[in-house]
Amino acid sequence: MHTNSPLRVLGITGSLRAASFNTALLSAAAELLPPEMTLEIIDLADLPMFNVDTEKPFPESVAQFREKIAIADAVLISTPEYNTSISGVLKNALEWASRAPQPPFTNKPVAIMGASTGVFGTARAQIVLRQVLTHIGALVLPKPEVMVPKAQEAFDEDGKLVNETTRGFLRDLLIALAAWTRRVKE
Amino acid sequence: MHTNSPLRVLGITGSLRAASFNTALLSAAAELLPPEMTLEIIDLADLPMFNVDTEKPFPESVAQFREKIAIADAVLISTPEYNTSISGVLKNALEWASRAPQPPFTNKPVAIMGASTGVFGTARAQIVLRQVLTHIGALVLPKPEVMVPKAQEAFDEDGKLVNETTRGFLRDLLIALAAWTRRVKE
Numbered sequence: 001m002h003t004n005s006p007l008r009v010l011g012i013t014g015s016l017r018a019a020s021f022n023t024a025l026l027s028a029a030a031e032l033l034p035p036e037m038t039l040e041i042i043d044l045a046d047l048p049m050f051n052v053d054t055e056k057p058f059p060e061s062v063a064q065f066r067e068k069i070a071i072a073d074a075v076l077i078s079t080p081e082y083n084t085s086i087s088g089v090l091k092n093a094l095e096w097a098s099r100a101p102q103p104p105f106t107n108k109p110v111a112i113m114g115a116s117t118g119v120f121g122t123a124r125a126q127i128v129l130r131q132v133l134t135h136i137g138a139l140v141l142p143k144p145e146v147m148v149p150k151a152q153e154a155f156d157e158d159g160k161l162v163n164e165t166t167r168g169f170l171r172d173l174l175i176a177l178a179a180w181t182r183r184v185k186e
Numbered sequence: 187m188h189t190n191s192p193l194r195v196l197g198i199t200g201s202l203r204a205a206s207f208n209t210a211l212l213s214a215a216a217e218l219l220p221p222e223m224t225l226e227i228i229d230l231a232d233l234p235m236f237n238v239d240t241e242k243p244f245p246e247s248v249a250q251f252r253e254k255i256a257i258a259d260a261v262l263i264s265t266p267e268y269n270t271s272i273s274g275v276l277k278n279a280l281e282w283a284s285r286a287p288q289p290p291f292t293n294k295p296v297a298i299m300g301a302s303t304g305v306f307g308t309a310r311a312q313i314v315l316r317q318v319l320t321h322i323g324a325l326v327l328p329k330p331e332v333m334v335p336k337a338q339e340a341f342d343e344d345g346k347l348v349n350e351t352t353r354g355f356l357r358d359l360l361i362a363l364a365a366w367t368r369r370v371k372e
Contacts, residue, residue, distance in 0.1 A: 016237035045235065049275050050268075051202035082236075082281050084321045085271070085314060089235050092274025128271060128314070135270045 007181055009033075010072035011041040014079040014090035014114075019159065021115040021151035022078035025170070028161035029076060032171045034178055039076070042068065050095035062096045069097060069104035074181040075138070076174075079114040081125035091132070098136040106137035109181040111173055113146035115154070121147030141180045146173045193367055195219075196258035197227040200265040200276035200300075205345065207301040207337035208264035211356070214347035215262060218357045220364055225262070228254065236281035248282045255283060255290035260367040261324070262360075265300040267311035277318070284322040292323035295367040297359055299332035301340070307333030327366045332359045 011026040026041045033039055046061040048054070058066065069075060079086050097105055112129050114122025126147065133140050146169050148154050154163035161167055197212040212227045219225055232247040234240070244252065255261060265272050283291055298315050300308030312333065319326050332355045334340050340349040347353055 016235060017239050047235075049202060049231070049233075049235075049278075050273065053203050082277075083284050083318045085277065085318055087236065088274045088276070088278025088281055090274070091268075091271065091277050092235075095268050095274050098269050132269045132271055 007037045007073040007178055008071070009037050009039045009074045009076050009177070010068050011039050011076045011078070012093070013041065013043050014077065014087045016043060016045050016089055020080070021117070021148070021155060022080050024155050024159035025078045025113060025115045025148060025161065026076065027159065028167065028170055029174060032167060032174060034174055036178055037174065040068070044089050044093045047093055047096060050092050055099055058096070065093065066097060066104045069108065070102070072108070073185070074109040074111070074177055075105070076111050076113070076177065077129065079112065079122055079125050079129050081114060081116050081120065081122040084124045085128045086125045086132070090129070094132055094136060103137060105133065107184070108138050109141065109177065109184055110138040111141040111177040111180070113148070113170070113173060115148035115151040117150065117152050119149045121149035123147050139180075139184050141177055144169060144172050144176060146170055193223045193259040193364055194257070195223050195225045195260045195262050195363070196254050197225050197262045197264070198279070199227065199229050200263065200273045202229060202231050202275055206266070207303070207334070207341060208266050210341050210345035210347065211264045211299060211301050211334060212262065213345065214353065214356055215360060218353060218360060220360055222364055223360065226254070230275050230279045233279055233282060236278050241285055244282070251279065252283060252290045255294065256288070258294070259371070260295040260297070260363055261291070262297050262299070262363065263315065265298065265308055265311050265315050267300060267302050267306065267308040270310045271314045272311045272318070276315070280318055280322060289322060291319065293370070294324050295327065295363065295370055296324040297327040297363040297366070299334070299356070299359060301334035301337040303336065303338050305335045307335035309333050325366075325370050327359075327363055330355060330358050330362060332356055
């Protein structure tokens with residue numbers, strides 16, 4: 001990777017809800033992206049439940065998911081908080097991504113963020129997500145932390161992030177992820 | 187519930203693998219069950235991925251899963267540890283179980299246990315599971331803790347629990363769950 005080549009970022013939303021605030025947060029990231037970055041956003045709807053008995057070979061949707069992570073320069077995950085932790089949907093995807101051969105999160109720069117309608121803004125889920133990602137070999141961006149509480153007030157009815165403070169935090173996160181990606185890759 | 191009526195326990199395995207040590211641990215529980223208990227063991231293979239958009243009405247498999255919890259006097263969960271936490275499969279099931287109306291884990295006595303091939307015996311996953319269950323209203327049995335490390339040595343080739351020490355721990359857990367269920371229900 002040359003220092004000035006574009007950084008391909010894979011955005012993963014941990015929620016399957018069509019009007020998900022976490023998917024909307026990734027859309028906001030696309031809007032605020034530094035010029036040096038590209039962002040592809042995916043959801044996890046096509047992944048089957050993880051079962052070791054079914055991994056040889058990986059189901060096609062799993063192979064594609066792993067390949068998207070593998071070819072990305074960095075990953076940006078937006079997680080909901082369900083019952084104090086990350087969604088089962090997201091955890092299940094991380095299971096598939098953690099398996100040999102060549103688990104694709106190994107040494108992968110990853111930034112995390114999240115939005116919730118409550119006041120904690122996914123603070124607890126992000127602790128779990130950071131822990132699990134670190135365990136599977138990802139290089140998780142240490143700072144800044146982006147937690148969006150009261151998401152129903154931060155986004156408008158069309159899912160556009162309108163809270164200016166949050167937009168600033170998100171912009172800072174993306175710039176930090178770009179720097180982190182170049183730093184740990186070189 | 188009369189003090190001497192049988193206790194119906196629902197056993198849930200967090201792994202989908204056919205030869206899962208956690209499913210085998212539930213089978214061992216069936217074998218060691220106190221006479222006052224009955225145990226039905228289920229897996230989570232039929233549950234779809236949680237999506238708020240698809241919960242009205244609940245999918246049939248979800249409604250059945252919730253009903254099985256609701257009518258049980260107690261629940262016994264055997265969890266694998268995947269990447270320092272519970273499986274996505276199990277977390278996803280707990281999402282479905284956590285939703286209104288009448289989330290079925292509310293005030294439900296629950297015991298947790300787990301088996302792994304490593305040396306920690308699901309210690310980390312159980313911390314997460316206890317936390318999540320408590321959040322969704324379950325009354326989680328405080329003690330004893332049953333963690334089965336090096337499961338490939340504790341079970342024989344037919345999946346029978348042959349380690350006598352572990353069998354004793356499991357027997358103690360079931361007796362404690364019976365007492366806990368009567369205690370918190372009365």
